[in-house]
Amino acid sequence: MTAKVRVEDLAAELGLSNKEIIQQLREIGVQAKSQKTVVEDEDVDRLKAELKKGGSGKREVRRVGESGVIIRRRRKKAKSPRGEEAVSEVEDSIEEPEESVPVTVEPEAVEAAPAEKEAEVTAAAPEQEPAPQAAPRKAAPKVKIIKPAVQEPEEVPETEVAEAAQAPAAEAVAAEAAPEPAPAEAQPEPEAAPEAVSEPEAPAIAQEASDEAEPVKAEADLDADTEEEKAEKAEPRKKKKKKREPEAPKVKIISMPTEAEVQAREAAKMAQPERRPARPGARPGPAGARPAAGRPTGPRPAGRPGPDGAPSPVPDPSSGDGRSKKKKGKKDRRVVEFATEGGQDHTNKLYNDSNFPQGRKGRKKKGRRGQPMMQPDQNQAQPMKAAKRKIKFDETIRLADMAHQMGVKAQDLIKALFGMGVMATINQSLDLDTASLLAGEFGYEVENVSFDEQEFLAPTEVDKDEDLKPRPPVVTIMGHVDHGKTSLLDAIRMSKVTEGEAGGITQHIGAYHVQTNRGEIVFLDTPGHEAFTTMRMRGAQVTDIVILVVAADDGVMDQTREAISHSKAAGVPIVVAVNKMDKEGANPDNVKRELAELGLSPEEWGGDTIFAHVSAKQKEGIDELLEMVLLQAEVMELKANPDKHARGHIVEARLDKGRGPVGTMLISEGTLNQGDSFVSGIHFGKVRAMFNDQGKKIKSAGPAMPVEIQGFDGLPEAGDELFVVDDEKVARRIAQSRAMKQREKILSAKTKVTLESFLASKPNDEAQTLNLVLKADVQGSLEAVTEALNKLSTDEVKISVVHGGAGAITESDILLAGASEAIIIGFNVRPNLKVKQIAEQEGVEIRFYDIIYKLVQEVKDAMSGMLSPDIEEVYLGQAEVRATFSVPKVGMIAGCFVADGKITRGGKIRLLRDGVVIYTGQIASLRREKDDVREVAKGYECGIGLEKFNDVKVGDNMEVFETKEVARTID
Numbered sequence: 001m002t003a004k005v006r007v008e009d010l011a012a013e014l015g016l017s018n019k020e021i022i023q024q025l026r027e028i029g030v031q032a033k034s035q036k037t038v039v040e041d042e043d044v045d046r047l048k049a050e051l052k053k054g055g056s057g058k059r060e061v062r063r064v065g066e067s068g069v070i071i072r073r074r075r076k077k078a079k080s081p082r083g084e085e086a087v088s089e090v091e092d093s094i095e096e097p098e099e100s101v102p103v104t105v106e107p108e109a110v111e112a113a114p115a116e117k118e119a120e121v122t123a124a125a126p127e128q129e130p131a132p133q134a135a136p137r138k139a140a141p142k143v144k145i146i147k148p149a150v151q152e153p154e155e156v157p158e159t160e161v162a163e164a165a166q167a168p169a170a171e172a173v174a175a176e177a178a179p180e181p182a183p184a185e186a187q188p189e190p191e192a193a194p195e196a197v198s199e200p201e202a203p204a205i206a207q208e209a210s211d212e213a214e215p216v217k218a219e220a221d222l223d224a225d226t227e228e229e230k231a232e233k234a235e236p237r238k239k240k241k242k243k244r245e246p247e248a249p250k251v252k253i254i255s256m257p258t259e260a261e262v263q264a265r266e267a268a269k270m271a272q273p274e275r276r277p278a279r280p281g282a283r284p285g286p287a288g289a290r291p292a293a294g295r296p297t298g299p300r301p302a303g304r305p306g307p308d309g310a311p312s313p314v315p316d317p318s319s320g321d322g323r324s325k326k327k328k329g330k331k332d333r334r335v336v337e338f339a340t341e342g343g344q345d346h347t348n349k350l351y352n353d354s355n356f357p358q359g360r361k362g363r364k365k366k367g368r369r370g371q372p373m374m375q376p377d378q379n380q381a382q383p384m385k386a387a388k389r390k391i392k393f394d395e396t397i398r399l400a401d402m403a404h405q406m407g408v409k410a411q412d413l414i415k416a417l418f419g420m421g422v423m424a425t426i427n428q429s430l431d432l433d434t435a436s437l438l439a440g441e442f443g444y445e446v447e448n449v450s451f452d453e454q455e456f457l458a459p460t461e462v463d464k465d466e467d468l469k470p471r472p473p474v475v476t477i478m479g480h481v482d483h484g485k486t487s488l489l490d491a492i493r494m495s496k497v498t499e500g501e502a503g504g505i506t507q508h509i510g511a512y513h514v515q516t517n518r519g520e521i522v523f524l525d526t527p528g529h530e531a532f533t534t535m536r537m538r539g540a541q542v543t544d545i546v547i548l549v550v551a552a553d554d555g556v557m558d559q560t561r562e563a564i565s566h567s568k569a570a571g572v573p574i575v576v577a578v579n580k581m582d583k584e585g586a587n588p589d590n591v592k593r594e595l596a597e598l599g600l601s602p603e604e605w606g607g608d609t610i611f612a613h614v615s616a617k618q619k620e621g622i623d624e625l626l627e628m629v630l631l632q633a634e635v636m637e638l639k640a641n642p643d644k645h646a647r648g649h650i651v652e653a654r655l656d657k658g659r660g661p662v663g664t665m666l667i668s669e670g671t672l673n674q675g676d677s678f679v680s681g682i683h684f685g686k687v688r689a690m691f692n693d694q695g696k697k698i699k700s701a702g703p704a705m706p707v708e709i710q711g712f713d714g715l716p717e718a719g720d721e722l723f724v725v726d727d728e729k730v731a732r733r734i735a736q737s738r739a740m741k742q743r744e745k746i747l748s749a750k751t752k753v754t755l756e757s758f759l760a761s762k763p764n765d766e767a768q769t770l771n772l773v774l775k776a777d778v779q780g781s782l783e784a785v786t787e788a789l790n791k792l793s794t795d796e797v798k799i800s801v802v803h804g805g806a807g808a809i810t811e812s813d814i815l816l817a818g819a820s821e822a823i824i825i826g827f828n829v830r831p832n833l834k835v836k837q838i839a840e841q842e843g844v845e846i847r848f849y850d851i852i853y854k855l856v857q858e859v860k861d862a863m864s865g866m867l868s869p870d871i872e873e874v875y876l877g878q879a880e881v882r883a884t885f886s887v888p889k890v891g892m893i894a895g896c897f898v899a900d901g902k903i904t905r906g907g908k909i910r911l912l913r914d915g916v917v918i919y920t921g922q923i924a925s926l927r928r929e930k931d932d933v934r935e936v937a938k939g940y941e942c943g944i945g946l947e948k949f950n951d952v953k954v955g956d957n958m959e960v961f962e963t964k965e966v967a968r969t970i971d
């Protein structure tokens with residue numbers, strides 16, 4: 001058994017800090033994550049041996065900061081034993097002297113501080129590693145020298161190595177002492193300096209290049225260094241920094257080296273360093289150049305991807321070298337820079353060689369914990385690799401997530417997007433195109449990993465003619481209120497469906513089919529066009545034929561017109577059922593005439609609309625009506641392939657207490673079998689049980705059959721498409737993917753058709769159509785507006801009035817507009833609160849006008865892409881008139897209840913009666929109880945007086961708004 005000791009215990013025992021112990025352990029190849037990590041006894045022994053030897057190269061260098069604070073830095077020792085020993089020695093000496101460092105020295109050190117620190121680190125590194133590399137270190141020392149030199153000249157040389165180093169140090173000191181203006185060389189110095197910093201690396205290169213050259217370079221370096229130092233002294237710190245920055249280039253230079261160079265370096269191992277070599281060439285890439293930090297610091301700047309796009313590459317984890325975390329981190333950073341400049345491989349090699357010991361110094365970010373220092377840096381660099389510079393994109397991607405994946409600030413992405421003309425917030429979802437563009441800006445690629453449900457859906461091969469079998473038509477009954485829709489449905493069901501059925505009672509499942517002598521017909525059991533259009537809005541066009549019920553004694557009414565508009569918009573043929581023929585006042589000819597005016601001319605009048613006379617009450621004419629429907633269906637040649645996976649739509653769904661979610665599906669093609677796995681909207685399931693419209697349990701159902709299904713995982717929605725897939729896993733995956741998309745969709749702004757944007761919405765269409773739903777206060781103005789608008793149609797932009805009617809804007813109008821991508825134009829009419837909310841939900845734009853000229857002008861402008869309203873109306877609130885009081889000398893005061901928003905005294909007001917605008921003007925007075933108030937919020941009562949208007953009635957509504965100017969926009 002081996003004894004185990006915790007890091008913290010070990011630290012206590014050896015008189016070192018936990019960090020130091022962890023670092024030391026790393027250097028001997030033992031990974032310790034924290035002070036609690038248990039260390040094997042044998043490792044402890046090794047560690048101690050290593051420490052005795054001189055430690056794994058850790059060295060501490062204390063610096064005196066400006067404030068007089070001593071900064072202790074540790075440097076890893078070179079792998080080479082020599083180096084290590086030397087280092088350790090140095091450390092000791094340094095520490096001691098540091099404390100005794102004179103104040104005067106401090107300032108200098110401080111100046112050099114940032115860069116110096118780094119420089120020191122780097123310098124130290126080289127030194128440690130290659131004892132032999134006197135030259136290189138020397139260069140490094142310069143930087144270091146500044147600190148140590150002043151403080152302890154002797155130490156510096158010692159640590160680093162060689163006498164040569166000492167010499168430079170001395171020089172440096174001298175230089176510092178005599179701040180002469182940097183000679184011409186001084187300028188280059190900066191570069192040289194950097195090089196010097198990176199010297200270690202440079203040396204390698206130099207070596208590779210040629211011995212001869214090296215010496216020269218070395219000399220040059222030295223000179224440069226001294227010069228630099230001088231210059232630094234002479235110049236403000238900034239300059240020094242700059243010089244150091246150049247050092248970064250050194251790094252780059254190093255990386256620049258070819259493989260051959262690298263190898264040479266390895267071979268020579270820190271040998272004589274003539275880092276200089278790099279100098280000129282060194283800076284291969286300005287990219288890395290960031291050298292900013294001059295000396296040692298180089299790393300930092302380097303760390304970041306250069307503008308060149310050169311994100312720092314990642315060198316290889318030279319981490320193995322066993323340097324202090326800090327050092328590692330620094331190194332990594334540098335490496336990154338280098339990589340950027342030169343080949344990554346090279347850098348890696350270099351690192352591995354530990355040729356670049358110098359690299360540390362800068363304090364990198366604090367946050368590195370444990371080894372992480374290295375790793376994180378590497379990670380940062382890694383992005384360089386193409387494989388790592390990809391962003392996963394799934395359907396959409398939130399800007400914040402994208403920033404996270406890229407490792408950049410969301411703010412930066414937002415700025416970049418802004419530059420691309422896209423305004424986005426951190427939580428906004430981006431589409432693939434935008435994300436790709438944005439990623440490109442940062443040198444990233446977008447990898448689309450979206451789940452494509454199409455892959456799992458049965459290939460939508462075109463059915464062969466021989467596979468198609470006739471199917472029954474699906475019929476919806478529409479008509480005005482009380483014209484007999486329900487009675488007709490009942491009459492049909494009673495006369496056909498229940499024949500032969502016990503009790504004659506059929507279960508209501510949303511649809512049923514009837515058998516006639518001529519064939520079957522399927523009826524959707526939800527009369528009215530709202531349901532019809534609601535489903536259409538959801539993309540479900542299940543109805544083949546519409547039966548339009550018109551009472552013979554009443555004629556065409558508002559909802560009759562609406563039904564016609566809805567049917568036409570959906571392109572569904574209409575069969576007219578003139579109902580209540582049994583009534584005395586029945587006048588079918590009048591109905592025909594009115595319908596003919598709306599484009600539904602009976603066949604006997606030369607038109608193509610089929611009419612049938614029925615009496616739902618007397619159950620007369622039903623067969624003839626059904627016959628006519630089938631006649632129409634024959635013309636349509638409705639067919640479907642029953643031999644495939646079923647596909648259809650949910651027409652009704654409900655939560656059954658005992659059976660859970662159940663939905664009625666109208667199969668449009670294929671055959672649904674019990675046990676089939678399916679997806680419906682964002683839900684999935686397996687057909688556990690299936691019932692027909694008569695409540696009978698069935699095992700399979702073919703096209704156009706309404707069936708009630710059990711087995712959903714959640715409640716589907718009417719209009720959802722349902723299709724069968726091969727297995728439940730696929731169904732689940734698809735449903736999950738859809739649910740996710742739906743969430744994203746909700747998050748992303750809903751785009752709606754607006755008068756300003758409709759042109760841009762379909763820029764590629766040759767002829768664009770502006771769909772409108774017109775609502776006016778009276779028939780007369782409706783006709784006038786319609787006529788004026790129709791005249792505006794041009795070859796390029798057509799105006800299509802999907803529906804026009806007199807009266808308030810209703811929910812039905814919103815649904816129709818939503819399904820037809822239309823804009824609602826309200827002329828002297830307004831929607832009530834509920835309708836307004838639905839319009840907002842559905843993203844339907846409603847525009848209001850009270851002057852035909854203005855209406856026409858705006859539509860005209862919109863058609864030419866020039867619409868730019870400069871006055872915008874801002875809705876404030878609505879109030880209901882619950883009482884009226886006549887106040888002498890003041891006039892009529894309306895006692896109101898604020899139902900929405902707020903009422904403000906300065907606001908403009910519209911008085912609405914049944915949705916029609918009666919008055920538009922100003923609020924003359926606004927009171928709460930007996931006090932004049934500025935505004936009254938929702939939920940409170942108040943008294944409102946209108947300016948020059950007294951005809952207020954209980955039940956009226958008041959809409960308050962204000963107008964504001966909006967800057968005109970281009971396009």
Ligand SMILES: Nc1nc2c(ncn2[C@@H]2O[C@H](COP(=O)(O)OP(=O)(O)OP(=O)(O)O)[C@@H](O)[C@H]2O)c(=O)[nH]1
Pocket residue numbers: 479480481482483484485486487488527579580581582583614615616617618
């Ligand atoms: N005389 C006569 N009355 C009928 C006929 N059909 C329906 N009615 C009557 O008209 C009224 C309205 O019938 P419904 O079937 O409810 O009309 P609807 O169109 O479904 O009405 P909503 O559901 O309100 O839209 C009822 O009182 C029926 O009895 C008919 O053919 N002749």
